[in-house]
Amino acid sequence: xxxxxxxxxxxxxxxxxxxxxxxxxxxxxxxxxxxxxxxxxxxxxxxxxxxxxxxxxxxxxxxxxxxxxxxxxxxxxxxxxxxxxxxxxxxxxxxxxxxxxxxxxxxxxxxxxx
Amino acid sequence: xxxxxxxxxxxxxxxxxxxxxxxxxxxxxxxxxxxxxxxxxxxxxxxxxxxxxxxxxxxxxxxxxxxxxxxxxxxxxxxxxxxxxxxxxxxxxxxxxxxxxxxxxxxxxxxx
Numbered sequence: 001x002x003x004x005x006x007x008x009x010x011x012x013x014x015x016x017x018x019x020x021x022x023x024x025x026x027x028x029x030x031x032x033x034x035x036x037x038x039x040x041x042x043x044x045x046x047x048x049x050x051x052x053x054x055x056x057x058x059x060x061x062x063x064x065x066x067x068x069x070x071x072x073x074x075x076x077x078x079x080x081x082x083x084x085x086x087x088x089x090x091x092x093x094x095x096x097x098x099x100x101x102x103x104x105x106x107x108x109x110x111x112x113x114x
Numbered sequence: 115x116x117x118x119x120x121x122x123x124x125x126x127x128x129x130x131x132x133x134x135x136x137x138x139x140x141x142x143x144x145x146x147x148x149x150x151x152x153x154x155x156x157x158x159x160x161x162x163x164x165x166x167x168x169x170x171x172x173x174x175x176x177x178x179x180x181x182x183x184x185x186x187x188x189x190x191x192x193x194x195x196x197x198x199x200x201x202x203x204x205x206x207x208x209x210x211x212x213x214x215x216x217x218x219x220x221x222x223x224x225x226x
Contacts, residue, residue: 042219
């Protein structure tokens with residue numbers, strides 16, 4: 001089975017802190033994604049990566065950056081956390097498969113910024 | 115503007131009863147259509163997807179969905195729900211994984 005592992009299920013940070021959210025997938029997938037999930041808003045794409053060292057902005061990249069130094073790892077970085085970044089963060093991966101392959105999700109990282 | 119609407123925030127269904135979750139979309143072309151399920155404390159899992167061909171698609175866990183072009187809908191159905199189906203269900207549309215538009219989700223509650 002494909003496994004997408006997010007390093008932290010729950011984090012509590014203070015305003016202004018730098019936050020790293022790590023995601024690792026074990027199926028050699030080309031594509032990796034970071035989503036933000038908020039009640040009533042569904043999922044919103046923050047960034048995605050289709051190859052090592054490649055990244056593309058999604059719908060809501062402001063206040064976030066990403067890093068993909070290795071194929072299996074995709075990190076989301078909040079340079080200076082703010083309270084409006086309190087949310088559930090979901091990592092996903094997929095094969096190339098015509099760019100419409102199944103997304104495999106991690107269990108999520110719930111971030112609270114105080 | 116492109117959008118996906120799941121009109122029901124919550125739905126309560128008795129165990130054993132049938133289920134229909136609604137999804138309507140606004141999109142310039144005919145997109146690819148997906149339903150994902152998120153069980154409590156879990157990541158999302160693909161239930162089924164529609165790309166082309168037969169407009170009635172079968173998925174995992176006994177779910178099916180019907181694409182109706184004239185209504186811009188892709189409703190999810192199950193003939194008899196089980197308590198384990200309690201979860202949040204998301205409809206998504208798009209031309210690729212890089213461009214999916216997600217609905218807000220419908221939370222399914224199962225009455226014993």
